[in-house]
Amino acid sequence: MHQAPLHTEPDHLVVTAASLQAGMDWVEEKLGVSMAPRIGGEHVRLGTHNALMSLGPGFYLEVIAIDPAAPAPGRARWFGLDRLAPGAPPRLAHWVARSGDIHAAAQAATIKPGVIEEMSRGALHWLITIAADGALQCEGALPSLIQWQTEPHPASALPELGCRLERLELDHPRAPEIAETLQAIGLRDRRIALRTAPAPRLAAAIVTPHGLRRLD
Template identity: 80%
Template sequence: MGNITPHAEPDHLVVTAASLEQGMAWVEDRLGISMAPRIGGEHVRLGTHNALMSLGPGFYLEVIAINPEAPPPSRARWFALDALPAGAAPRLAHWVARTGDIHAALQASTIQPGIVEEMSRGKLHWLITIAADGALQCDGALPSLIQWQSEPHPAAALPELGCRLERLALEHPQAQRIGESLEAIGLRDHRIALRDAPAARLSAAIATPHGVRVLD
């Protein structure tokens, strides 16, 4: 028997911010949707905390920031949070792809997104790729890989807000290499649009009850 091609699909969008409050306010302003009451928690190991918003079954948006009340971690924080300048504006910085076999997907990927780390938050347990220096591979255009080890998926616990991802546009000077890596891990989703461009840029068109709004 030949090797089985891995399968992956979009899991969540990542908005980084200098503070959780600023990030949530930015999302609410852009989408016209309230994130209150906050649903999320703390990542004790990495000194961060987050807030989640449903984008439909099996998919959500995460706002993440350094937790000012947590002690500094012994390693670099994920999602390049250590590199955020003071007062940095919130932005759509990254996205994460879900797979049923993270080790197989990592081996198949033609661009390495990091090493597999064990993470947990409350009753949630998962494996995720994180670069040793916390940086985002390909400026955030290449997704981190995640494998959930607990059930149900986090999106199942989030209120239905009538929001859905319509399109995730990825622009990058190495778009072809990124596309080859997505193909290698079995990620084929009509909502993902990859385009060659002089500089990296991510933008998400999200259908809301108020019409289509854009996060970038």
């Protein structure tokens, strides 16, 4: 029986911050576009909360932080949030790629993206890969995998702000291995610029109503 080739595409960018407000303020300063009041909601299982900003159809930016009102989850939080120092500055830390078959994509990945877990926030339900220790794979350069189980995509509910991802720059010493994984999971997007470099770095060039701006 012929198996259809895997197809994976960028789903969202992840900005981590010591507080949700600090992250939102940083994005507004960098892009010149206000996120308020774009509060997403709480992730009860992991003790975090987020805010979202549209970057066009099927794609968005997420600011995520530990929710000070939530009890400790009794496990490692995702996106390396437990490793943030108090008052750590916000940063573009990670990105997430969407798959129609997360189990097949995770199996095909040559660098394993983590354990597939069920998650929810309000009426949204999805599957996502999370490392057991909550760390970012390849310091954030390798995407987590996500498969949405509810429709429509969350970006469709966000106000249109005229912002679009122009380029996602990924520098990493293991760039060839990351490239092999991206190819294995069927992710081919001209906006992804991956190169070998001594130190890991993520940066996003985003077209805004004020011109091209950068998150890094």
